Amino acid sequence: xxxxxxxxxxxxxxxxxxxxxxxxxxxxxxxxxxxxxxxxxxxxxxxxxxxxxxxxxxxxxxxxxxxxxxxxxxxxxxxxxxxxxxxxxxxxxxxxxxxxxxxxxxxxxxxxxxxxxxxxxxxxxxxxxxxxxxxxxxxxxxxxxxxxxxxxxxxxxxxxxxxxxxxxxxxxxxxxxxxxxxxxxxxxxxxxxxxxxxxxxxxxxxxxxxxxxxxxxxxxxxxxxxxxxxxxxxxxxxxxxxxxxxxxxxxxxxxxxxxxxxxxxxxxxxxxxxxxxxxxxxxxxxxxxxxxxxxxxxxxxxxxxxxxxxxxxxxxxxxxxxxxxxxxxxxxxxxxxxxxxxxxxxxxxxxxxxxxxxxxxxxxxxxxxxxxxxxxxxxxxxxxxxxxxxxxxxxxxxxxxxxxxxxxxxxxxxxxxxxxxxxxxxxxxxxxxxxxxxxxxxxxxxxxxxxxxxxxxxxxx
Ligand code: CMX
Numbered sequence: 001x002x003x004x005x006x007x008x009x010x011x012x013x014x015x016x017x018x019x020x021x022x023x024x025x026x027x028x029x030x031x032x033x034x035x036x037x038x039x040x041x042x043x044x045x046x047x048x049x050x051x052x053x054x055x056x057x058x059x060x061x062x063x064x065x066x067x068x069x070x071x072x073x074x075x076x077x078x079x080x081x082x083x084x085x086x087x088x089x090x091x092x093x094x095x096x097x098x099x100x101x102x103x104x105x106x107x108x109x110x111x112x113x114x115x116x117x118x119x120x121x122x123x124x125x126x127x128x129x130x131x132x133x134x135x136x137x138x139x140x141x142x143x144x145x146x147x148x149x150x151x152x153x154x155x156x157x158x159x160x161x162x163x164x165x166x167x168x169x170x171x172x173x174x175x176x177x178x179x180x181x182x183x184x185x186x187x188x189x190x191x192x193x194x195x196x197x198x199x200x201x202x203x204x205x206x207x208x209x210x211x212x213x214x215x216x217x218x219x220x221x222x223x224x225x226x227x228x229x230x231x232x233x234x235x236x237x238x239x240x241x242x243x244x245x246x247x248x249x250x251x252x253x254x255x256x257x258x259x260x261x262x263x264x265x266x267x268x269x270x271x272x273x274x275x276x277x278x279x280x281x282x283x284x285x286x287x288x289x290x291x292x293x294x295x296x297x298x299x300x301x302x303x304x305x306x307x308x309x310x311x312x313x314x315x316x317x318x319x320x321x322x323x324x325x326x327x328x329x330x331x332x333x334x335x336x337x338x339x340x341x342x343x344x345x346x347x348x349x350x351x352x353x354x355x356x357x358x359x360x361x362x363x364x365x366x367x368x369x370x371x372x373x374x375x376x377x378x379x380x381x382x383x384x385x386x387x388x389x390x391x392x393x394x395x396x397x398x399x400x401x402x403x404x405x406x407x408x409x410x411x412x413x414x415x416x417x418x419x420x421x422x423x424x425x426x427x428x429x430x431x432x433x434x435x436x437x438x439x440x441x442x443x444x445x446x447x448x449x450x451x452x453x454x455x456x457x458x459x460x461x
Pocket of ligand 1 (some may be wrong): 067213264294295296297299331333336337338340341342343344376391392393397398399
Protein backbone atom coordinates (compact mmCIF):
# COMPACT_ATOMS: atom_id res chain seq x y z
CA UNK A 1 0.00 0.00 0.00
CA UNK A 2 2.80 2.34 1.01
CA UNK A 3 4.79 1.41 -2.12
CA UNK A 4 1.68 2.12 -4.18
CA UNK A 5 1.25 5.65 -2.82
CA UNK A 6 4.98 6.37 -3.11
CA UNK A 7 4.94 5.25 -6.74
CA UNK A 8 1.89 7.38 -7.45
CA UNK A 9 3.49 10.41 -5.87
CA UNK A 10 6.77 9.82 -7.66
CA UNK A 11 5.11 9.43 -11.00
CA UNK A 12 2.85 12.41 -10.42
CA UNK A 13 5.63 14.78 -9.42
CA UNK A 14 7.81 13.59 -12.30
CA UNK A 15 5.32 14.13 -15.03
CA UNK A 16 2.00 15.70 -14.15
CA UNK A 17 0.42 18.33 -11.94
CA UNK A 18 -1.56 16.86 -9.02
CA UNK A 19 -4.92 18.09 -10.29
CA UNK A 20 -4.81 15.51 -13.11
CA UNK A 21 -5.67 12.81 -10.62
CA UNK A 22 -9.03 14.34 -9.89
CA UNK A 23 -10.10 15.00 -13.46
CA UNK A 24 -11.88 12.84 -16.01
CA UNK A 25 -10.49 14.26 -19.20
CA UNK A 26 -10.67 12.23 -22.39
CA UNK A 27 -7.57 10.56 -23.76
CA UNK A 28 -7.51 13.06 -26.60
CA UNK A 29 -7.53 15.99 -24.15
CA UNK A 30 -4.79 14.31 -22.12
CA UNK A 31 -2.70 13.95 -25.28
CA UNK A 32 -3.30 17.55 -26.32
CA UNK A 33 -1.69 18.58 -23.04
CA UNK A 34 1.49 16.51 -23.46
CA UNK A 35 2.17 16.85 -27.20
CA UNK A 36 3.59 20.42 -27.22
CA UNK A 37 6.37 19.56 -24.74
CA UNK A 38 7.41 16.50 -26.76
CA UNK A 39 7.37 18.52 -29.99
CA UNK A 40 9.61 21.08 -28.34
CA UNK A 41 11.94 18.32 -27.09
CA UNK A 42 12.29 16.91 -30.61
CA UNK A 43 12.91 20.36 -32.08
CA UNK A 44 15.67 20.96 -29.53
CA UNK A 45 17.26 17.60 -30.36
CA UNK A 46 17.19 18.47 -34.06
CA UNK A 47 18.62 21.95 -33.61
CA UNK A 48 21.23 21.21 -30.96
CA UNK A 49 22.24 17.59 -31.39
CA UNK A 50 21.39 16.29 -34.85
CA UNK A 51 25.07 15.56 -35.58
CA UNK A 52 25.82 13.82 -32.25
CA UNK A 53 26.99 10.19 -32.64
CA UNK A 54 24.98 7.47 -30.85
CA UNK A 55 27.06 4.47 -31.93
CA UNK A 56 28.88 2.87 -34.86
CA UNK A 57 27.31 1.01 -37.73
CA UNK A 58 29.31 -2.17 -38.18
CA UNK A 59 29.20 -4.79 -40.90
CA UNK A 60 27.65 -7.13 -38.30
CA UNK A 61 24.66 -4.79 -38.06
CA UNK A 62 24.07 -4.78 -41.80
CA UNK A 63 24.32 -8.56 -42.18
CA UNK A 64 23.00 -9.42 -38.72
CA UNK A 65 19.43 -8.14 -38.72
CA UNK A 66 20.43 -4.70 -37.34
CA UNK A 67 20.53 -6.21 -33.84
CA UNK A 68 21.16 -3.49 -31.27
CA UNK A 69 21.52 -0.71 -33.87
CA UNK A 70 20.16 2.53 -32.37
CA UNK A 71 18.12 3.73 -35.29
CA UNK A 72 14.52 4.54 -34.44
CA UNK A 73 12.50 6.78 -32.15
CA UNK A 74 9.99 5.07 -29.82
CA UNK A 75 8.54 6.87 -26.85
CA UNK A 76 6.29 4.50 -24.90
CA UNK A 77 8.64 1.79 -23.66
CA UNK A 78 12.31 0.96 -23.28
CA UNK A 79 13.75 -2.56 -23.06
CA UNK A 80 16.75 -3.25 -20.87
CA UNK A 81 18.51 -6.55 -21.68
CA UNK A 82 18.58 -7.62 -18.04
CA UNK A 83 15.76 -5.80 -16.34
CA UNK A 84 13.22 -6.18 -19.16
CA UNK A 85 10.55 -3.76 -20.23
CA UNK A 86 9.63 -0.39 -18.68
CA UNK A 87 6.59 1.55 -19.85
CA UNK A 88 7.39 5.27 -19.50
CA UNK A 89 9.80 4.31 -16.75
CA UNK A 90 7.46 1.91 -14.93
CA UNK A 91 8.27 -1.80 -14.59
CA UNK A 92 5.55 -4.43 -14.83
CA UNK A 93 5.49 -4.64 -11.02
CA UNK A 94 5.12 -0.84 -10.79
CA UNK A 95 2.26 -0.94 -13.29
CA UNK A 96 0.58 -3.67 -11.27
CA UNK A 97 0.66 -1.33 -8.30
CA UNK A 98 -0.49 1.92 -9.86
CA UNK A 99 -2.61 1.23 -12.93
CA UNK A 100 -6.33 0.96 -12.17
CA UNK A 101 -7.75 -2.57 -12.63
CA UNK A 102 -11.35 -3.41 -13.58
CA UNK A 103 -13.65 -2.76 -10.58
CA UNK A 104 -13.40 -5.81 -8.33
CA UNK A 105 -10.44 -7.18 -10.28
CA UNK A 106 -6.72 -7.20 -9.53
CA UNK A 107 -4.97 -7.24 -12.88
CA UNK A 108 -3.91 -4.33 -15.10
CA UNK A 109 -6.39 -3.68 -17.88
CA UNK A 110 -5.77 -2.64 -21.48
CA UNK A 111 -7.31 0.81 -20.97
CA UNK A 112 -5.03 1.85 -18.11
CA UNK A 113 -1.99 0.54 -20.00
CA UNK A 114 -3.10 2.36 -23.17
CA UNK A 115 -3.49 5.60 -21.24
CA UNK A 116 -0.01 5.21 -19.79
CA UNK A 117 1.55 4.34 -23.16
CA UNK A 118 -0.12 7.20 -25.01
CA UNK A 119 0.17 10.01 -22.47
CA UNK A 120 2.99 8.92 -20.16
CA UNK A 121 0.62 9.45 -17.21
CA UNK A 122 -1.07 7.10 -14.78
CA UNK A 123 -4.82 7.46 -15.36
CA UNK A 124 -7.36 7.91 -12.58
CA UNK A 125 -10.08 5.31 -12.05
CA UNK A 126 -12.55 7.70 -13.66
CA UNK A 127 -10.35 8.27 -16.72
CA UNK A 128 -9.90 4.52 -17.11
CA UNK A 129 -13.65 3.89 -16.88
CA UNK A 130 -14.47 6.63 -19.37
CA UNK A 131 -11.92 5.18 -21.80
CA UNK A 132 -13.58 1.75 -21.42
CA UNK A 133 -16.94 3.34 -22.20
CA UNK A 134 -15.54 5.15 -25.23
CA UNK A 135 -14.11 1.88 -26.59
CA UNK A 136 -17.32 -0.05 -25.88
CA UNK A 137 -19.35 2.60 -27.75
CA UNK A 138 -17.09 2.20 -30.79
CA UNK A 139 -16.68 -1.57 -30.61
CA UNK A 140 -19.30 -2.95 -33.04
CA UNK A 141 -18.05 -4.36 -36.34
CA UNK A 142 -19.45 -2.80 -39.50
CA UNK A 143 -21.54 -5.17 -41.64
CA UNK A 144 -19.03 -5.32 -44.49
CA UNK A 145 -16.35 -6.61 -42.11
CA UNK A 146 -18.71 -9.22 -40.67
CA UNK A 147 -19.50 -10.38 -44.22
CA UNK A 148 -15.83 -10.44 -45.17
CA UNK A 149 -14.79 -12.47 -42.12
CA UNK A 150 -17.72 -14.85 -42.50
CA UNK A 151 -16.71 -15.50 -46.11
CA UNK A 152 -13.25 -16.84 -45.17
CA UNK A 153 -12.69 -20.60 -45.19
CA UNK A 154 -12.27 -21.89 -41.63
CA UNK A 155 -8.94 -23.38 -42.75
CA UNK A 156 -7.47 -19.89 -43.28
CA UNK A 157 -5.05 -19.23 -40.40
CA UNK A 158 -6.67 -16.95 -37.77
CA UNK A 159 -3.76 -14.49 -38.08
CA UNK A 160 -4.32 -14.16 -41.83
CA UNK A 161 -7.98 -13.48 -41.13
CA UNK A 162 -7.11 -10.88 -38.49
CA UNK A 163 -4.69 -9.01 -40.74
CA UNK A 164 -7.15 -9.02 -43.64
CA UNK A 165 -10.01 -7.82 -41.43
CA UNK A 166 -7.90 -4.98 -40.02
CA UNK A 167 -6.65 -3.92 -43.46
CA UNK A 168 -10.19 -3.90 -44.91
CA UNK A 169 -11.38 -1.42 -42.28
CA UNK A 170 -9.20 1.19 -43.93
CA UNK A 171 -12.10 2.07 -46.20
CA UNK A 172 -13.40 4.02 -43.17
CA UNK A 173 -10.09 5.63 -42.30
CA UNK A 174 -10.60 9.18 -41.01
CA UNK A 175 -6.91 9.83 -41.70
CA UNK A 176 -7.10 8.69 -45.33
CA UNK A 177 -10.28 10.73 -45.92
CA UNK A 178 -8.81 13.87 -44.34
CA UNK A 179 -5.59 13.43 -46.35
CA UNK A 180 -7.64 13.30 -49.54
CA UNK A 181 -9.42 16.52 -48.50
CA UNK A 182 -6.04 18.14 -47.91
CA UNK A 183 -5.55 18.36 -44.13
CA UNK A 184 -2.68 20.25 -42.53
CA UNK A 185 0.33 18.36 -41.16
CA UNK A 186 -0.51 19.61 -37.67
CA UNK A 187 -3.83 17.75 -37.90
CA UNK A 188 -2.32 14.36 -38.78
CA UNK A 189 -2.21 13.09 -35.24
CA UNK A 190 -5.83 13.86 -34.44
CA UNK A 191 -7.15 11.77 -37.35
CA UNK A 192 -4.58 9.07 -36.61
CA UNK A 193 -5.84 8.96 -33.03
CA UNK A 194 -9.43 8.68 -34.25
CA UNK A 195 -8.53 5.69 -36.46
CA UNK A 196 -6.43 4.09 -33.72
CA UNK A 197 -9.23 4.32 -31.16
CA UNK A 198 -11.78 2.90 -33.61
CA UNK A 199 -9.45 0.06 -34.55
CA UNK A 200 -8.60 -0.79 -30.94
CA UNK A 201 -12.27 -0.72 -30.01
CA UNK A 202 -13.19 -3.13 -32.80
CA UNK A 203 -10.32 -5.59 -32.40
CA UNK A 204 -12.05 -7.74 -29.73
CA UNK A 205 -15.20 -8.15 -31.85
CA UNK A 206 -13.11 -8.93 -34.93
CA UNK A 207 -10.87 -11.39 -33.10
CA UNK A 208 -13.83 -13.05 -31.37
CA UNK A 209 -15.71 -13.47 -34.64
CA UNK A 210 -12.68 -15.20 -36.17
CA UNK A 211 -12.56 -17.54 -33.15
CA UNK A 212 -16.28 -18.28 -33.41
CA UNK A 213 -16.16 -18.96 -37.15
CA UNK A 214 -13.11 -21.23 -37.00
CA UNK A 215 -13.85 -23.18 -33.82
CA UNK A 216 -17.54 -22.80 -32.92
CA UNK A 217 -19.40 -22.12 -36.18
CA UNK A 218 -22.93 -20.82 -35.69
CA UNK A 219 -22.56 -20.13 -31.97
CA UNK A 220 -24.15 -16.78 -31.04
CA UNK A 221 -21.71 -14.02 -30.05
CA UNK A 222 -22.87 -11.80 -27.17
CA UNK A 223 -23.34 -8.08 -27.88
CA UNK A 224 -20.83 -5.60 -26.48
CA UNK A 225 -21.57 -4.90 -22.80
CA UNK A 226 -21.07 -1.18 -22.13
CA UNK A 227 -20.35 -1.79 -18.46
CA UNK A 228 -17.30 -3.93 -19.27
CA UNK A 229 -13.72 -3.10 -20.20
CA UNK A 230 -12.17 -4.00 -23.57
CA UNK A 231 -10.80 -7.37 -22.48
CA UNK A 232 -13.89 -8.20 -20.37
CA UNK A 233 -15.87 -7.83 -23.58
CA UNK A 234 -13.31 -9.81 -25.56
CA UNK A 235 -13.49 -12.71 -23.10
CA UNK A 236 -17.29 -12.52 -23.18
CA UNK A 237 -17.41 -12.59 -26.98
CA UNK A 238 -14.98 -15.51 -27.07
CA UNK A 239 -17.49 -17.39 -24.89
CA UNK A 240 -15.47 -17.26 -21.63
CA UNK A 241 -17.24 -14.33 -19.97
CA UNK A 242 -18.29 -16.43 -16.99
CA UNK A 243 -14.71 -17.58 -16.39
CA UNK A 244 -13.47 -14.86 -14.05
CA UNK A 245 -9.92 -16.23 -13.77
CA UNK A 246 -9.42 -16.54 -17.52
CA UNK A 247 -10.76 -13.01 -18.00
CA UNK A 248 -8.34 -11.68 -15.39
CA UNK A 249 -5.49 -13.62 -17.03
CA UNK A 250 -6.37 -12.16 -20.43
CA UNK A 251 -6.42 -8.67 -18.90
CA UNK A 252 -2.93 -9.14 -17.47
CA UNK A 253 -1.50 -10.82 -20.55
CA UNK A 254 -2.91 -8.27 -23.00
CA UNK A 255 -1.75 -5.31 -20.87
CA UNK A 256 1.83 -6.43 -20.22
CA UNK A 257 2.28 -7.66 -23.79
CA UNK A 258 1.05 -4.34 -25.21
CA UNK A 259 4.43 -2.83 -26.04
CA UNK A 260 8.02 -4.05 -26.15
CA UNK A 261 10.05 -1.18 -27.57
CA UNK A 262 10.04 -0.31 -31.25
CA UNK A 263 12.60 -2.59 -32.84
CA UNK A 264 10.68 -5.88 -32.69
CA UNK A 265 9.42 -6.99 -36.08
CA UNK A 266 5.71 -6.18 -35.67
CA UNK A 267 6.20 -2.80 -34.01
CA UNK A 268 8.91 -1.83 -36.46
CA UNK A 269 6.81 -2.92 -39.44
CA UNK A 270 3.76 -0.92 -38.48
CA UNK A 271 5.99 2.08 -37.74
CA UNK A 272 7.69 1.80 -41.14
CA UNK A 273 4.42 1.44 -43.05
CA UNK A 274 2.90 4.32 -41.05
CA UNK A 275 5.85 6.51 -42.03
CA UNK A 276 4.58 6.46 -45.63
CA UNK A 277 1.33 7.99 -44.28
CA UNK A 278 -0.50 4.75 -44.86
CA UNK A 279 -3.42 4.92 -42.43
CA UNK A 280 -3.38 3.06 -39.08
CA UNK A 281 -5.47 0.14 -40.39
CA UNK A 282 -3.01 -0.66 -43.17
CA UNK A 283 -0.02 0.04 -40.95
CA UNK A 284 -1.16 -2.25 -38.17
CA UNK A 285 -2.27 -4.97 -40.61
CA UNK A 286 1.32 -5.00 -41.90
CA UNK A 287 2.56 -5.30 -38.30
CA UNK A 288 0.21 -8.24 -37.71
CA UNK A 289 1.68 -10.13 -40.65
CA UNK A 290 5.12 -9.68 -39.11
CA UNK A 291 3.72 -10.98 -35.83
CA UNK A 292 2.52 -14.09 -37.65
CA UNK A 293 6.06 -15.44 -38.09
CA UNK A 294 7.21 -18.35 -35.86
CA UNK A 295 10.31 -16.52 -34.65
CA UNK A 296 8.08 -13.71 -33.36
CA UNK A 297 4.41 -13.86 -32.33
CA UNK A 298 3.64 -17.32 -33.66
CA UNK A 299 6.06 -18.70 -31.05
CA UNK A 300 3.23 -18.90 -28.50
CA UNK A 301 1.39 -21.37 -30.77
CA UNK A 302 4.66 -23.23 -31.38
CA UNK A 303 5.33 -23.64 -27.65
CA UNK A 304 2.10 -25.58 -27.16
CA UNK A 305 2.72 -27.68 -30.27
CA UNK A 306 6.26 -28.46 -29.13
CA UNK A 307 5.09 -29.30 -25.61
CA UNK A 308 2.39 -31.61 -26.86
CA UNK A 309 4.92 -33.45 -29.03
CA UNK A 310 7.13 -33.77 -25.96
CA UNK A 311 4.23 -35.08 -23.86
CA UNK A 312 3.35 -37.62 -26.56
CA UNK A 313 6.93 -38.82 -26.69
CA UNK A 314 7.63 -38.86 -22.97
CA UNK A 315 4.26 -40.12 -21.74
CA UNK A 316 2.97 -39.49 -18.22
CA UNK A 317 6.30 -39.97 -16.37
CA UNK A 318 7.79 -36.52 -16.95
CA UNK A 319 11.18 -36.05 -15.32
CA UNK A 320 13.86 -33.41 -15.70
CA UNK A 321 16.03 -35.99 -17.46
CA UNK A 322 13.53 -36.86 -20.15
CA UNK A 323 12.75 -33.14 -20.74
CA UNK A 324 16.50 -32.59 -21.24
CA UNK A 325 16.58 -35.45 -23.70
CA UNK A 326 13.71 -33.94 -25.69
CA UNK A 327 15.40 -30.50 -25.66
CA UNK A 328 18.57 -32.03 -27.11
CA UNK A 329 16.56 -33.88 -29.72
CA UNK A 330 14.97 -30.58 -30.81
CA UNK A 331 18.31 -28.79 -30.95
CA UNK A 332 20.13 -31.61 -32.73
CA UNK A 333 17.44 -31.71 -35.41
CA UNK A 334 18.28 -28.04 -36.16
CA UNK A 335 15.07 -26.54 -34.74
CA UNK A 336 14.79 -23.74 -32.20
CA UNK A 337 13.30 -24.30 -28.77
CA UNK A 338 10.18 -22.13 -28.96
CA UNK A 339 9.65 -19.69 -26.09
CA UNK A 340 13.38 -19.40 -25.36
CA UNK A 341 15.86 -16.76 -26.50
CA UNK A 342 15.35 -13.12 -27.42
CA UNK A 343 16.78 -10.48 -29.71
CA UNK A 344 17.39 -8.07 -26.80
CA UNK A 345 16.72 -9.76 -23.43
CA UNK A 346 19.57 -11.52 -21.67
CA UNK A 347 17.65 -12.63 -18.52
CA UNK A 348 14.33 -14.39 -17.89
CA UNK A 349 11.60 -12.19 -19.35
CA UNK A 350 9.74 -10.30 -16.56
CA UNK A 351 6.53 -10.93 -18.51
CA UNK A 352 7.21 -14.68 -18.17
CA UNK A 353 7.78 -14.13 -14.43
CA UNK A 354 4.54 -12.11 -14.08
CA UNK A 355 2.54 -14.89 -15.76
CA UNK A 356 4.22 -17.47 -13.49
CA UNK A 357 3.21 -15.37 -10.47
CA UNK A 358 -0.38 -15.37 -11.70
CA UNK A 359 -0.23 -19.20 -11.69
CA UNK A 360 1.28 -19.25 -8.21
CA UNK A 361 -1.80 -17.51 -6.78
CA UNK A 362 -4.07 -20.26 -8.11
CA UNK A 363 -3.45 -23.81 -6.82
CA UNK A 364 -5.53 -25.38 -9.61
CA UNK A 365 -3.11 -23.92 -12.17
CA UNK A 366 -0.07 -25.32 -10.38
CA UNK A 367 -1.59 -28.81 -10.57
CA UNK A 368 -2.18 -28.58 -14.34
CA UNK A 369 0.17 -30.93 -16.26
CA UNK A 370 0.75 -28.43 -19.11
CA UNK A 371 1.68 -25.68 -16.65
CA UNK A 372 3.87 -28.09 -14.68
CA UNK A 373 5.65 -28.96 -17.90
CA UNK A 374 6.39 -25.26 -18.55
CA UNK A 375 7.83 -24.93 -15.05
CA UNK A 376 9.87 -28.14 -15.28
CA UNK A 377 11.19 -27.14 -18.70
CA UNK A 378 12.30 -23.81 -17.19
CA UNK A 379 14.26 -25.79 -14.54
CA UNK A 380 16.45 -27.45 -17.19
CA UNK A 381 16.25 -25.58 -20.51
CA UNK A 382 18.61 -22.66 -19.68
CA UNK A 383 21.47 -25.08 -18.87
CA UNK A 384 20.84 -27.16 -21.98
CA UNK A 385 20.78 -24.02 -24.16
CA UNK A 386 23.97 -22.75 -22.50
CA UNK A 387 25.67 -26.06 -23.19
CA UNK A 388 24.39 -25.98 -26.79
CA UNK A 389 26.19 -22.64 -26.93
CA UNK A 390 24.38 -20.81 -29.73
CA UNK A 391 21.68 -18.59 -28.30
CA UNK A 392 22.81 -15.39 -26.59
CA UNK A 393 19.87 -15.69 -24.22
CA UNK A 394 19.13 -19.18 -22.83
CA UNK A 395 16.13 -17.93 -20.78
CA UNK A 396 12.39 -18.07 -21.43
CA UNK A 397 10.54 -15.26 -23.13
CA UNK A 398 6.88 -14.46 -22.51
CA UNK A 399 5.71 -16.99 -25.10
CA UNK A 400 7.07 -19.89 -23.03
CA UNK A 401 4.26 -19.34 -20.54
CA UNK A 402 1.47 -17.41 -22.20
CA UNK A 403 -0.39 -20.27 -23.89
CA UNK A 404 -0.47 -22.88 -21.14
CA UNK A 405 -2.83 -20.88 -18.91
CA UNK A 406 -5.21 -20.32 -21.83
CA UNK A 407 -5.05 -24.05 -22.47
CA UNK A 408 -5.89 -24.86 -18.86
CA UNK A 409 -9.00 -22.67 -18.92
CA UNK A 410 -10.36 -24.31 -22.07
CA UNK A 411 -9.04 -22.00 -24.77
CA UNK A 412 -7.22 -24.95 -26.28
CA UNK A 413 -7.04 -23.96 -29.96
CA UNK A 414 -3.44 -22.82 -29.98
CA UNK A 415 -3.44 -21.73 -33.63
CA UNK A 416 -5.51 -18.86 -32.27
CA UNK A 417 -3.04 -17.67 -29.62
CA UNK A 418 -1.17 -15.20 -31.79
CA UNK A 419 -4.47 -13.41 -32.48
CA UNK A 420 -4.65 -12.57 -28.76
CA UNK A 421 -1.08 -11.28 -29.00
CA UNK A 422 -2.23 -9.20 -32.00
CA UNK A 423 -5.08 -7.64 -29.99
CA UNK A 424 -2.54 -6.80 -27.29
CA UNK A 425 0.29 -5.40 -29.40
CA UNK A 426 -2.09 -2.88 -30.98
CA UNK A 427 -1.76 -0.88 -27.74
CA UNK A 428 1.89 -0.07 -28.37
CA UNK A 429 2.03 -0.03 -32.16
CA UNK A 430 -0.97 2.31 -32.46
CA UNK A 431 0.39 4.54 -29.69
CA UNK A 432 3.55 5.03 -31.71
CA UNK A 433 1.60 5.84 -34.88
CA UNK A 434 -0.11 8.69 -33.02
CA UNK A 435 3.21 9.97 -31.71
CA UNK A 436 4.98 9.60 -35.05
CA UNK A 437 2.37 11.85 -36.65
CA UNK A 438 2.29 14.27 -33.70
CA UNK A 439 6.06 14.65 -33.95
CA UNK A 440 6.00 14.89 -37.74
CA UNK A 441 8.47 12.02 -38.18
CA UNK A 442 9.53 11.53 -41.81
CA UNK A 443 9.19 8.56 -44.13
CA UNK A 444 11.78 5.89 -43.21
CA UNK A 445 14.47 5.28 -45.80
CA UNK A 446 17.60 3.58 -44.47
CA UNK A 447 20.54 2.95 -46.82
CA UNK A 448 21.02 -0.57 -48.12
CA UNK A 449 24.36 -1.91 -49.35
CA UNK A 450 25.37 -4.76 -51.62
CA UNK A 451 28.13 -7.18 -50.52
CA UNK A 452 30.45 -5.71 -53.18
CA UNK A 453 29.88 -2.21 -51.78
CA UNK A 454 30.49 -3.43 -48.23
CA UNK A 455 33.77 -5.02 -49.36
CA UNK A 456 34.85 -1.81 -51.09
CA UNK A 457 33.96 0.28 -48.03
CA UNK A 458 35.81 -2.14 -45.71
CA UNK A 459 38.95 -2.08 -47.93
CA UNK A 460 38.76 1.71 -48.15
CA UNK A 461 38.56 1.97 -44.38
N1 CMX B 1 16.65 -22.50 -29.61
C1 CMX B 1 17.68 -22.87 -30.39
N2 CMX B 1 18.54 -22.00 -30.96
C2 CMX B 1 18.35 -20.71 -30.70
C3 CMX B 1 17.34 -20.24 -29.85
C4 CMX B 1 16.45 -21.19 -29.30
N3 CMX B 1 15.42 -20.84 -28.55
N4 CMX B 1 17.41 -18.90 -29.78
C5 CMX B 1 18.44 -18.53 -30.55
N5 CMX B 1 19.01 -19.63 -31.12
C6 CMX B 1 20.10 -19.66 -32.08
C7 CMX B 1 19.71 -18.81 -33.29
O1 CMX B 1 18.86 -19.53 -34.18
C8 CMX B 1 21.07 -18.47 -33.85
O2 CMX B 1 21.52 -19.61 -34.55
P1 CMX B 1 22.39 -19.45 -35.91
O3 CMX B 1 23.66 -18.81 -35.46
O4 CMX B 1 22.57 -20.85 -36.38
O5 CMX B 1 21.61 -18.59 -36.83
C9 CMX B 1 21.92 -18.31 -32.59
O6 CMX B 1 21.23 -19.02 -31.55
C10 CMX B 1 22.10 -16.88 -32.16
O7 CMX B 1 20.84 -16.27 -32.01
P2 CMX B 1 20.61 -15.06 -30.99
O8 CMX B 1 21.49 -13.93 -31.44
O9 CMX B 1 20.74 -15.51 -29.59
O10 CMX B 1 19.07 -14.73 -31.20
P3 CMX B 1 18.40 -13.83 -32.33
O11 CMX B 1 18.38 -12.42 -31.87
O12 CMX B 1 18.99 -14.10 -33.67
O13 CMX B 1 16.93 -14.43 -32.35
C11 CMX B 1 14.88 -15.21 -31.45
C12 CMX B 1 15.99 -14.17 -31.33
C13 CMX B 1 13.79 -14.84 -30.48
C14 CMX B 1 14.30 -15.16 -32.87
C15 CMX B 1 15.47 -16.62 -31.12
O14 CMX B 1 15.94 -16.63 -29.80
C16 CMX B 1 14.48 -17.75 -31.35
O15 CMX B 1 14.38 -18.23 -32.47
N6 CMX B 1 13.74 -18.17 -30.27
C17 CMX B 1 12.73 -19.18 -30.42
C18 CMX B 1 11.45 -18.57 -31.01
C19 CMX B 1 10.77 -17.66 -30.01
O16 CMX B 1 10.54 -17.99 -28.86
N7 CMX B 1 10.39 -16.44 -30.48
C20 CMX B 1 9.63 -15.49 -29.67
C21 CMX B 1 10.44 -14.30 -29.23
C22 CMX B 1 9.58 -13.29 -28.50
C23 CMX B 1 8.65 -12.58 -29.44
O17 CMX B 1 9.11 -11.93 -30.38
O18 CMX B 1 7.44 -12.71 -29.29
